[in-house]
Structures are given as C-alpha cells and as structure tokens.
Amino acid sequence: MILSKFVDELPIPPILKPRWKDQFYTYYEVNMTEFSQSLHSQLNDSTVWGYEGGYPGPTIEVESGEKVFIKWINNLPDKHLFPIDYTVHGAHRDVPDVRTVVHVHGACVEWESDGYPEAWFTKGFKQVGPYFRKQIYRYDNCNNACTLWYHDHTIGITRLNIYAGLAGFYLIRENRERSLNLPSGKYEIPLMIQDKTFNEDGSLYYPKQPEKPIPELEMSIIPEFIGDTILVNGKVWPYLKVEPRKYRFRLLNGSNTRFYRIKLDSEQLMYQIATDGGLLEYPIGIKEIMLAPAERADVIIDFTNLEGKNIIMKNDAPAPFPGGIKPDPNTVGQVMQFRVTLPLSSVDTSTIPAYMIPVPKIKEQSVTRIRYLTLNDNMDQYGREWMLLDNKPWDAPISENPKLGATEIWYLINVTDDSHPIHLHLIDFQILDRRNFDVDKFNKEKVIEYTGPAMPPEPQERGWKDTVRANPKQVTRIIMRFGPFTGLYIWHCHILEHEDYEMMRPYIVIR
C-alpha cells in the first residue's frame, strides 16, 4: 500500500511531567498501554503500544546530574500484537507472551536500573524475569547534555515491542550547553525515524516467517525487517512548517534494521553538533549523515532566506546495509518535508558556535586490556541465519569482565557481510579506526592480516559514541573506560532482529 506523502503534520511528543519533584530528586511514572492512534490521515487508526498513551512516548527531559526515579508500569493486554517466535532465546513457551523492560539507551546508570533483558516484568509485576531487581528505576544522569532514548529491551521480543511503538526520547540538559546559544525551545525538535509496513485495514504488519518460510515452525524470526513506509515521530512521511531561521533537530534512527543516509534535496549543508553521547568539539558541515539503528545526530539546519521553499529530507542508504537494494526515490527514499512557510516570529539570535566543548581523546597508553571479538554469521538447525558475538550465544558464560575504571580497546572483527551497529550499555566510547582485513585468512588461521590502512572515524563520529557501525570485512576499534558503576550490563548489535537472535552478550564490570 502506498500512502501519500507530506499530508500530515509532524507530531512533537509532549514533555513528560513528573509526579514529584523537589531539590533532591524527581519521580516519574510511565504507563505502557495499548491504544489506537492515527499514523496517517488516509489510514484507519492503527493499534499500537506506547508510553503514557503515546507513540512515540513522551519526551523525558532531565538535567545532567539530576536524581531521577521512574516507575515503568506494564498495563498492556495479555496478547501480543505480532507473531512471537517461541524458539528464540528467552521467548520460549514457559514465559508469558507480553513482557516488558525499559532501557534508557546511552544512560550512565546502575545495573539494576539498566533494563537488563532478563529483568522483564508483566502487568502488575505478577511475573518477573530472573534478573528483575526493582520496580522503581534510579537514574543518576551522570552524562553530559545529550540525546538519549528509552525503549523496550525484553529478551527475545525486543524487535516486536519496539515495532509496536515502545520508544521515546530522553534528553539530558546542562547549563554549559545552554550557554552556547543553540536554537532552542520551539526551534529544537526531536525526530525519531522509523520504517513500518501497514495492512490494508491500517494495522501494522510484521512478518510471520522469513521470505523462505520455515515449514517446521508456525512463526519464525526473520533475518531483518525492512518496512515500505517511513515514519517520523509516529507519522507517515510528515511535513513540518518552519520559520526562515535556524533549527536544531535531534535525529534518531529508531528502526528495527533500516539504515538511513540523510540528505536535503536543497543540497544545503547540515551542521552536526552532537553525536550519541553529546556535543562535538565543533560543528561539522555535512551534506549527508549516516545513521544506523540507535545512532543519533544533532544537527542545525538553517532555513534563513528560504521563504516559500519546500525541502525534502531524503534517504539513499541500501537496505539491508550495505549490500541491499537502493531505496525507491519516490517512497522510502524520502523521510519528511520542511515547509518554510511560517513568518519569522523574532530575530534569530541563535548561533552555530565555532567551538563547543572539549572532547579529550582517551589515551591509548592507559589501556590495560585489549579484547578481540568477532561478529559471526552462523546457521541454526532450521537453516536460519544465526548471528553471534564472539561466536558465543547469550547464555554462554560471561567473558567480557572489565575492571571498574579500566580502559580497554575492543577489536570488533566483522566476518559477516552486514554492517552491525554495535552498542555497549553504561559507557560512551571513542572510535579509534576501521581497517579492512583478509576474512578468509582470519577464518582459517585466526590471524588478522590487514589489507589496507587504518581509516580514522569520519569527522561526524569524532565525539562520544555508544553505538558504532562495524562494517563488513573490517576491524573496527573502539576505546573506553568502564565505570562509574560495577555490575551486569550488555553489549549487542542494535539491528533488533539480530539482537533477538542472538547477537547480544552480557558483560560485567567488576571491582
């Protein structure tokens, strides 16, 4: 079904109000429910899941260092919206179909509040997973100002829960950022980009089986989900009316599998000011931005002197990435439209600063441990793709056990044909480099023989990251310091169909 583009206005999720706030702490409650919502004006309302009655959920805005407590409450029905594969880890018939657990992606948080995939809970906390520790999560927000997002993380069904709508923005603010005089208030807009597919009746479609169905199974996980429709903040191909001035957009790829290479059809520059973990040292003028699932980029777009113009945000990333098909320029090759039709309501005094904040390089001399970790592609008993980290399933004993305060380098050795967005919980890292290597030789002899020079990260990746594209047939090196908490965290591929099966591993920070 092909829907008309640019007929609905971009929704902007409301800011969540706390239940309690004093000088010591802030308390929120967030309910997850099922409801119907209009995702496009020519479609019947769709049944979705959301937080506080909205998809995306309301934006949570906190101050760096603020102590925040959140009770995430599951009020969802017992029946899932989408086909569950009961052969997938953690989703066997011995647990209820509808389980949830919430992770704030990029948060610096104690492990008990991190949303461990096996810390799931059901309605009324009637049943809980083996790692469930508390009903009310605590967030210390020890991050700098940044764009985070919260989303479901339940083992074995994350792809389905997020696809149903369980995602929202979590913004951390700080005076240092305010002093930079960036576009703010109504000129600062978060954009959650996702792809979905609809049934004729307006309901969301998620496949029951891969293209080549598995006859032994009624429902089977698919190797990737590629939707035929693009949504921003829960609306299909929306438009946004803007004033002829500067805006700050917080771009987030909230898709299951799809990568985006974002461009403006006006060919104008976007000024990237922040990565996953916050501000860059200085803005980077760029014509295109690559965003893998879960990656964020804050950009300033300047509409000054463009009165009356319509500008389309386009996408030309193949799906799956990088080996898949190029997007149709008339459909998924477009994301949204900006209409420069609002009058300038006041002089634009916001700035694109020449310098923002220091991003000190983590020193390689301080490294105490180097880990070599492969990204593998195997086959399961049904002949399905089975992607693993370090060739180990989720359940294998924990092998990554950094010490609190230790600096490590991880070599992500990708022997597959896909680019995998690798995400570590708890910490932000820096990308050192990427380098091509001889995959056949590595597979046979387990030695890395480089076939090209080390390539530094792209300018727009030279900031704090929590998710990195590990490209096929490359070694991607990242460096990070583990802390300030000890405990049980995870690292995984953020292609949701991969993390559910089962490109995800626990790691532990020890004292």
Ligand code: C2O
């Ligand atoms: Cu965005 Cu482990 O997640």
Ligand code: CU
């Ligand atoms: Cu992957």
